Amino acid sequence: MDISPVVRKALDAFPGPITFVAEPPPKWLTPVASLMTAACLLLIFLASHLLLAGTYPLGHWRTLRLILDVGVGVLGTILSVASAVIGLTNIFMPGFLRLDESGFIVRSILRTRVFTWDQVSDFITNSPQGSRRVKFRTDAGKIGERIGVLPDLYGFPARDLLQLMIMWQQLASKSRVTNLGVKSTEPDSATIPAN
Numbered sequence: 001m002d003i004s005p006v007v008r009k010a011l012d013a014f015p016g017p018i019t020f021v022a023e024p025p026p027k028w029l030t031p032v033a034s035l036m037t038a039a040c041l042l043l044i045f046l047a048s049h050l051l052l053a054g055t056y057p058l059g060h061w062r063t064l065r066l067i068l069d070v071g072v073g074v075l076g077t078i079l080s081v082a083s084a085v086i087g088l089t090n091i092f093m094p095g096f097l098r099l100d101e102s103g104f105i106v107r108s109i110l111r112t113r114v115f116t117w118d119q120v121s122d123f124i125t126n127s128p129q130g131s132r133r134v135k136f137r138t139d140a141g142k143i144g145e146r147i148g149v150l151p152d153l154y155g156f157p158a159r160d161l162l163q164l165m166i167m168w169q170q171l172a173s174k175s176r177v178t179n180l181g182v183k184s185t186e187p188d189s190a191t192i193p194a195n
Contacts (some may be wrong), residue, residue: 016099023155024090037077136165
């Protein structure tokens with residue numbers, strides 16, 4: 001199996017640590033979310049101002065229309081603010097994947113997870129063409145075996161991320177077994193799944 005140049009370069013950094021920073025969100029996300037927030041707040045203001053000024057359209061649908069206008073405005077504001085916060089969080093505190101000889105750390109918006117190489121196994125992708133994630137089994141949880149996921153946000157496709165994780169784990173295992181101070185930088189190609 002051919003090793004991609006990105007994976008080869010990362011493997012040359014063994015035993016690490018090496019960090020891959022997640023790609024930032026699109027630059028348009030935060031301004032668009034801010035504009036959506038402003039538009040929704042304007043809708044809430046106009047609906048309440050028209051009601052208080054007595055110029056709100058009269059009729060038996062008045063209450064329902066007021067509830068819909070304010071409700072859409074509030075819901076839109078909540079979603080827009082959440083989008084802006086997520087966008088800013090990704091810009092100022094991007095997620096990352098850090099590999100080293102003992103394991104790896106994955107940070108996303110919601111949490112940071114630490115895995116040792118002994119806790120993970122069976123790295124796979126769903127399909128060779130369309131998968132955007134690498135899945136793995138882990139026993140790092142308190143409940144027992146679970147499935148972990150790595151997205152392809154680190155600058156290379158999921159297929160290369162899969163190859164990197166398998167090879168890095170093999171190098172770490174060989175390094176731990178030999179423990180002679182001489183580290184092998186060639187992974188065992190017989191156990192790398194072909195995609």
